[in-house]
Amino acid sequence: MCDTCGCSITPANAHLVQARGKLERTSEGKASVEVLASLLHENDHQAAHNREHFDRHGVLALNLMSSPGSGKTSLLEATIDALGGEYSMAVIEGDLETENDAERIRARGVPAVQITTGQACHLDAHMVHDALHALELDGVDLLFIENVGNLVCPASFDLGHHANVALLSVTEGDDKPAKYPVMFRAADLVLLSKSDFLDVIDDFDPARAERHVRELANPAPVQALSVRRPDSLQAWFDWLRAAVAARRSGTAMAPRIQPDGAALHAG
Amino acid sequence: MHELSVCQGLLREVARMAAEHDAVAVDRIVLQVGGLSGVEPPLLERAFEVARAGTLAEAAELEIRAGPVVVLCRECGSRGEVPVNRLLCPGCGDWRVEVVEGEELLLLTIDMETV
Numbered sequence: 001m002c003d004t005c006g007c008s009i010t011p012a013n014a015h016l017v018q019a020r021g022k023l024e025r026t027s028e029g030k031a032s033v034e035v036l037a038s039l040l041h042e043n044d045h046q047a048a049h050n051r052e053h054f055d056r057h058g059v060l061a062l063n064l065m066s067s068p069g070s071g072k073t074s075l076l077e078a079t080i081d082a083l084g085g086e087y088s089m090a091v092i093e094g095d096l097e098t099e100n101d102a103e104r105i106r107a108r109g110v111p112a113v114q115i116t117t118g119q120a121c122h123l124d125a126h127m128v129h130d131a132l133h134a135l136e137l138d139g140v141d142l143l144f145i146e147n148v149g150n151l152v153c154p155a156s157f158d159l160g161h162h163a164n165v166a167l168l169s170v171t172e173g174d175d176k177p178a179k180y181p182v183m184f185r186a187a188d189l190v191l192l193s194k195s196d197f198l199d200v201i202d203d204f205d206p207a208r209a210e211r212h213v214r215e216l217a218n219p220a221p222v223q224a225l226s227v228r229r230p231d232s233l234q235a236w237f238d239w240l241r242a243a244v245a246a247r248r249s250g251t252a253m254a255p256r257i258q259p260d261g262a263a264l265h266a267g
Numbered sequence: 268m269h270e271l272s273v274c275q276g277l278l279r280e281v282a283r284m285a286a287e288h289d290a291v292a293v294d295r296i297v298l299q300v301g302g303l304s305g306v307e308p309p310l311l312e313r314a315f316e317v318a319r320a321g322t323l324a325e326a327a328e329l330e331i332r333a334g335p336v337v338v339l340c341r342e343c344g345s346r347g348e349v350p351v352n353r354l355l356c357p358g359c360g361d362w363r364v365e366v367v368e369g370e371e372l373l374l375l376t377i378d379m380e381t382v
Contacts, residue, residue: 034376039276039306039373177352215355217355217364
């Protein structure tokens with residue numbers, strides 16, 4: 001709990017900070033306390049600690065988010081196959097039920113921890129922290145956290161990762177960023193997956209999808225790719241290489257949209 | 268449905284503040300929820316009805332101030348309110364804007380009864 005560091009200050013509310021913790025009496029004699037704390041304070045606090053943990057181990061942690069079935073696990077399989085000799089990787093899988101995805105990853109010789117959330121629609125920083133107890137991070141270069149398939153809730157929870165990667169499969173429609181603005185505004189990289197289907201789908205325009213991302217004031221790169229077309233994956237691999245290099249050089253990294261409180265706390 | 272998780276976090280914070288001030292009950296909780304916070308005020312209200320049972324805030328009134336989304340243009344300096352999925356400068360239409368309001372998910376005030 002950071003009572004003193006002003007964890008949840010944003011430009012919009014900074015003027016209120018002086019009132020923090022002030023106790024006043026209302027006209028009926030009740031006590032009224034100005035709190036000014038983020039409702040996700042506990043999560044943000046844990047996320048900051050997760051990030052410190054990743055930084056100490058020199059691990060780049062990426063949060064993969066998308067609808068169910070957009071190809072997150074397939075992309076990880078293709079990435080492991082292509083970059084397995086270059087980097088040591090590990091995966092945290094989030095699903096409501098089953099070990100299926102973790103088993104697919106382990107079958108490729110990469111350690112994977114499955115978080116089954118039960119009815120919960122998202123991963124949070126505490127779940128990731130618990131999963132880290134079951135994962136040896138020494139020597140790992142890249143940790144992928146595959147979030148629960150959901151375009152709404154996962155965007156609200158900082159996990160302590162370094163960047164958000166949002167997948168949008170071309171079968172879902174190019175207006176998804178306009179329909180789910182909180183998710184696509186948070187993306188540091190947008191991948192238009194299953195791009196081989198563009199040959200048979202005439203109503204998905206990658207340029208229109210990118211325009212919807214820009215309309216969320218988001219400068220994130222937008223890349224079309226398909227695991228069935230290995231050449232199309234090169235830009236994604238280059239982005240990963242650049243991100244790992246940035247992490248290794250000690251560049252402070254955090255997702256584009258990150259609670260101000262966590263940033264201040266980590267400092 | 269992550270509004271329930273958000274509510275549980277809120278109630279833990281309320282319980283902590285109540286204990287700090289030796290409160291016996293919480294009468295009113297005021298939140299500020301921005302349009303880009305990812306939380307829907309009506310869902311938060313319903314989740315609160317469930318989550319508050321058996322807590323010091325069992326009979327508390329929940330006031331949610333839904334804030335606008337406001338951007339500041341890095342190109343022309345205009346500032347203004349925009350829809351949540353069209354964060355373009357209200358002056359020149361450029362997308363290189365900074366969101367200055369609308370991301371808040373804040374607990375502003377707690378009114379409580381002390382002995």
